[in-house]
Amino acid sequence: MRLCTSVGGGSGCGLSAAYAGAVTPRAGQETEQRADAVRNRARILRIAREQLAAGDRSLQLNAIARLAGVGVGTVYRHFPNRHALVEALSEERFRELIAEAQAAVAAEDPLAGLRRLLRFALDRMLDDPDFAAVLESAGDVRSQASGMGAELDQAVTGLLDRARLTGAIRNDVDAEDVRRLLCGVQHAVRSGGGAHRDLYLGVPLESLRPPRCGTVGRLATAPLSCSKADNSAAGIRVFSRNTRRPAVSPPLADT
Structure with a gap:
């Protein structure tokens, strides 16, 4: 059954025209x-x-x-x-930080790239406390900045993966940890009136390095090994983490 007819060379349907007009x-x-x-x-x-x-x-x-x-x-x-x-209001700054993180991933030295990224981010956070608050909450899925936070985390994850391949970064740190450490540094610098910026930033950078096997008790003439037997043979005193007592004694002298 035809619902529409052609009139005077034109085409269309009265119902469709009425609907379109509404x-x-x-x-x-x-x-x-x-x-x-x-x-x-x-x-x-x-x-x-x-x-x-x-x-x-x-x-x-x-x-x-x-x-x-x-x-x-x-x-x-x-x-x-x-x-x-x-x-x-912080979207432009956030985009700049993402771009800096992506550039750090492409850097020849990933550890140097990470240092530059953290300094760049810390400068922006100290300059704008509101941006610092936005960056701190970017991991919350309810945040409007969560999409940009995910982009930033993706870039930082790539940077950490590259640094781990060189043995420069410990294996149990992720992008969220880095953001939290950076927010902590920002609070510390701000509470200190802006002093000791480089000192406070250096602390988390050092903590990102792979853990050492122990603390050398005296100047060693041989490299520190993870093997107690190797350290004992070399006469290296290695202190345990929980006490200051030597965990490995130096070899006895021949009599």
Whole structure:
């Protein structure tokens, strides 16, 4: 059965035309609403950046809504809390950090690349406390920055894998551990008023190295071995981790 007919050389269906006529205005309205939402979001971010540039880090959403000329509800639909707004403002810095991590993976010396990456990240965190908070929460799947956090972790994982192949990094450390260590360094440097930056950064870098077999009690004339028998034969005193008593005694002198 034919539902549509051709009239005067034209083609179409009265039902389809009526249906199309009903949908088109609605589709146009939705497109305009999306465009309004994009403009409102951009305006909110612009005002927030201006507040930060003026030295106001409070980022009160009600005040931003008033300055942006939008309703408070509009602001909260885009950014349900201050941290969500900070995440959006930190996106550019986060992208820069990801790019730096990817460049470190391609570096000839992976350990040197890791050092540069950690210094780069620490400088950005010290310069912007809000970015430090975003980086610290990036591992949370509920975070808006979780996608960028996953990109960063992927690059850092590749960097650690390359460093492990050279024996420079211990096997039980992953990208999340590195991020937590870095956040700890940032807190330590900030609490110390910015002093000892290089010292504090050097501590986790040293801790990433493979564990040693023990602590040499006196200057050794032979390399430290993981074998107690080898160390004893060489006369190397190796202290245990739990006590300062020698775990291996030097060989007795011939009488």
